[in-house]
Amino acid sequence: MWEYSDKVKEYFFNPRNAGALADANAVGEVGSLSCGDALKLMLKVNPETNIIEDAKFQTFGCGSAIASSSALTELIIGKSIDEARKLTNQDIADFLDGLPPEKMHCSVMGQEALTAAVAAYTGETLEDDDHEEGALICKCFGVDAGMIERAIRTNKLTTLEMVTFYTKAGGGCNSCREPLEELLADTNKAMVAEGLIAADEAYVFGAAPKPVKKKATGFVIPDLKPAPAAAPAAPAPVQIAMPAPAPAPAPAPVAVAEAPTKYSPAKEAIVVSKIIEEMRPVFNADGGDVELVDMEGSLVLVHLSGACSGCQLASHTLGGLQKKITEALGRMVRVMPVAKT
Amino acid sequence: MTPVYLDNNATTRVFPEVVDAMLPYFTEQFGNASSIHAFGAEVGGALRKARKSLQALIGAEFDHEIIFTSGGTESNNTAIRSALQVMQGRNEIITSMVEHPAILSLCDWLEKHEGVVVHRIPVDKQGRLDIDAYRAALSEKVALVSFMWANNETGTVFPVDGLAELAHEVGALFHTDAVQAVGKLPIDLKTTDIDMLSLSSHKFHGPKGLGALYLRKGTRFRPLLRGGHQERGRRAGTENAPAIIGLGVAAEMALGSMAEDTARMIALRDKLEKGLLETVGHCFVTGDPLDRLPNTSTIAFEYIEGEAILLKLNQAGIAASSGSACTSGSLEPSHVLRAMDIPFTAAHGAIRFSLSSETTEADIDRVLEVVPGIIASLRQMSPFWSEEGAQPGGFTPAYA
Numbered sequence: 001m002w003e004y005s006d007k008v009k010e011y012f013f014n015p016r017n018a019g020a021l022a023d024a025n026a027v028g029e030v031g032s033l034s035c036g037d038a039l040k041l042m043l044k045v046n047p048e049t050n051i052i053e054d055a056k057f058q059t060f061g062c063g064s065a066i067a068s069s070s071a072l073t074e075l076i077i078g079k080s081i082d083e084a085r086k087l088t089n090q091d092i093a094d095f096l097d098g099l100p101p102e103k104m105h106c107s108v109m110g111q112e113a114l115t116a117a118v119a120a121y122t123g124e125t126l127e128d129d130d131h132e133e134g135a136l137i138c139k140c141f142g143v144d145a146g147m148i149e150r151a152i153r154t155n156k157l158t159t160l161e162m163v164t165f166y167t168k169a170g171g172g173c174n175s176c177r178e179p180l181e182e183l184l185a186d187t188n189k190a191m192v193a194e195g196l197i198a199a200d201e202a203y204v205f206g207a208a209p210k211p212v213k214k215k216a217t218g219f220v221i222p223d224l225k226p227a228p229a230a231a232p233a234a235p236a237p238v239q240i241a242m243p244a245p246a247p248a249p250a251p252a253p254v255a256v257a258e259a260p261t262k263y264s265p266a267k268e269a270i271v272v273s274k275i276i277e278e279m280r281p282v283f284n285a286d287g288g289d290v291e292l293v294d295m296e297g298s299l300v301l302v303h304l305s306g307a308c309s310g311c312q313l314a315s316h317t318l319g320g321l322q323k324k325i326t327e328a329l330g331r332m333v334r335v336m337p338v339a340k341t
Numbered sequence: 342m343t344p345v346y347l348d349n350n351a352t353t354r355v356f357p358e359v360v361d362a363m364l365p366y367f368t369e370q371f372g373n374a375s376s377i378h379a380f381g382a383e384v385g386g387a388l389r390k391a392r393k394s395l396q397a398l399i400g401a402e403f404d405h406e407i408i409f410t411s412g413g414t415e416s417n418n419t420a421i422r423s424a425l426q427v428m429q430g431r432n433e434i435i436t437s438m439v440e441h442p443a444i445l446s447l448c449d450w451l452e453k454h455e456g457v458v459v460h461r462i463p464v465d466k467q468g469r470l471d472i473d474a475y476r477a478a479l480s481e482k483v484a485l486v487s488f489m490w491a492n493n494e495t496g497t498v499f500p501v502d503g504l505a506e507l508a509h510e511v512g513a514l515f516h517t518d519a520v521q522a523v524g525k526l527p528i529d530l531k532t533t534d535i536d537m538l539s540l541s542s543h544k545f546h547g548p549k550g551l552g553a554l555y556l557r558k559g560t561r562f563r564p565l566l567r568g569g570h571q572e573r574g575r576r577a578g579t580e581n582a583p584a585i586i587g588l589g590v591a592a593e594m595a596l597g598s599m600a601e602d603t604a605r606m607i608a609l610r611d612k613l614e615k616g617l618l619e620t621v622g623h624c625f626v627t628g629d630p631l632d633r634l635p636n637t638s639t640i641a642f643e644y645i646e647g648e649a650i651l652l653k654l655n656q657a658g659i660a661a662s663s664g665s666a667c668t669s670g671s672l673e674p675s676h677v678l679r680a681m682d683i684p685f686t687a688a689h690g691a692i693r694f695s696l697s698s699e700t701t702e703a704d705i706d707r708v709l710e711v712v713p714g715i716i717a718s719l720r721q722m723s724p725f726w727s728e729e730g731a732q733p734g735g736f737t738p739a740y741a
Contacts, residue, residue: 012652018722029724036646036674036689040724058724060689062648066722182453205454 028117037061140172391589400529416539495628496637
């Protein structure tokens with residue numbers, strides 16, 4: 001059985017505002033029968049003040065779908081249309097003291113029904129959105145197959161590490177490694193067929209890791225030219241947006257057992273700041289930011305802000321950053337988050 | 342209020358007699374059956390007795406046709422992998438669309454990564470196998486045919502004996518996943534063409550973590566687990582003696598009371614179905630009405646979703662299960678109900694009640710008392726259900 005919070009249970013067993021609203025003047029209907037949930041949100045909006053005076057719902061769905069719908073009505077009654085527009089699915093989940101990752105789509109459905117109802121009230125047209133994103137692959141961070149596939153295609157990812165770096169999938173308990181490998185291999189295979197990547201770049205399921213190519217001479221600054229932003233095939237997912245104008249993950253040259261220092265400290269700082277710039281969209285995508293504070297010997301000090309500060313995932317994401325910098329500089333560095341002084 | 346447990350296809354209560362028989366083998370007769378000393382010998386004797394009891398339950402001709410495993414899943418994996426190895430030159434498998442994941446997921450893997458051709462035979466709306474499609478798929482390229490004896494979700498029984506004969510006509514091996522059938526249906530393997538059969542102890546009041554693979558004498562075989570000489574070298578690893586001994590007792594008890602248990606469960610199941618169909622409306626029983634397990638009833642309640650029903654049932658002290666998407670973590674409803682072409686509105690609201698020999702009339706009365714109210718309360722919240730309650734409302738989502 002799912003681990004529902006007490007508040008989810010309370011709003012499921014004793015839902016507020018369930019049923020039809022006779023004098024509704026804005027109705028939003030969303031859902032998909034095939035995925036087993038549908039929501040009809042009915043609003044009574046005061047045309048003078050644009051205040052939502054009453055709201056009711058009818059939901060076909062599981063316990064958390066019903067609880068999310070009910071929570072949505074509680075959140076918007078008394079709010080103005082403009083205030084309601086700002087409501088996110090996370091607000092619904094927070095109101096319920098959280099939802100299991102597999103159930104976050106219930107909160108998304110609530111937010112979408114609200115968008116549809118507001119559009120009905122204001123007369124705007126609504127773009128079709130399909131929130132089904134395929135099977136949930138990474139349960140730790142709630143990343144589904146659709147999102148991963150888009151990230152692989154948009155950014156031409158060919159290694160598991162990069163998939164984890166861009167989507168977080170596989171960055172937690174790592175138990176989704178097998179389906180993740182399969183998805184990467186399948187997507188790469190299709191990309192080879194479409195001419196998007198070369199056959200020898202494609203990830204092959206179950207293949208032994210490729211030997212690290214030793215660089216012949218000298219050091220090459222990674223080509224940091226951002227790739228032209230590939231238009232995502234579908235609208236960005238509501239929950240976790242992908243970095244839209246993503247940089248091409250240029251294969252970072254790997255320096256092994258070569259001269260420890262290749263650059264002057266000033267040149268190193270330039271390389272490091274370029275790498276941080278390149279990775280910034282990944283941090284931005286999660287609602288946070290990263291900036292370089294200082295470099296001291298083997299320490300690269302960065303400042304994390306927004307959603308990234310205090311996030312348990314930060315250490316994971318920083319690990320990726322550390323690896324890139326280490327590879328680029330050809331010497332071991334440690335990336336440490338610090339407070340801004 | 343005593344809880345009502347109607348999820349016996351998921352697992353059953355271990356009978357106290359079974360536990361009593363197991364307990365001495367943890368702390369007193371704890372020896373390794375392979376050991377030469379008295380500790381081992383005592384266990385060896387008890388294991389032989391348990392093997393005989395299981396032999397009787399499934400009507401095997403010889404007791405050495407039984408290989409103890411860790412459960413139904415291991416037995417299924419062993420049977421399929423073994424068949425592919427001993428049938429060199431044949432690389433096709435025939436199975437059905439409604440098998441348990443312990444079969445389907447392995448077949449998906451073999452198809453994708455090991456070059457095996459998999460034929461998945463469809464079923465009709467009652468969940469009955471499409472025999473014509475099966476015949477058409479049979480050829481001398483087929484290494485193994487694997488059909489379940491009884492379906493875990495609907496209880497529909499496949500005519501495995503006849504299906505096995507057809508497999509042998511093209512020289513293919515025949516395996517059946519009988520996890521839901523053993524202990525509930527009379528089985529007499531020596532009179533059939535079945536080469537391999539998987540079973541699981543905890544589905545008939547034995548302990549979890551134990552199963553068996555029946556392997557007809559003379560059937561070529563390759564072990565999944567290699568190591569020691571246990572199970573005549575066909576499944577290495579120290580015997581799980583307490584569990585095997587528990588399974589033996591559970592097998593004896595199932596065989597001893599099967600006829601009366603079956604009659605009682607059928608009467609209670611029919612009472613449950615009749616009562617719900619009469620009082621609830623807009624619901625129907627899935628599966629083959631003529632050939633079903635005595636204990637299984639899956640009822641599809643239209644216009645509402647299964648997990649919501651289960652949560653409310655649980656609150657009322659009733660344990661059941663659902664093939665609905667929301668309880669399994671996927672977005673799709675049960676593959677079994679979809680293969681049966683049950684509409685999405687109903688497939689999402691399918692609830693499985695599975696009885697055991699311990700189910701009482703009071704249990705069924707309690708369900709009949711509680712369910713109509715639960716269904717009505719959820720339908721009132723459903724956008725597919727109109728206020729009048731008689732007909733589904735017209736609901737057009739902005740996208741679908």
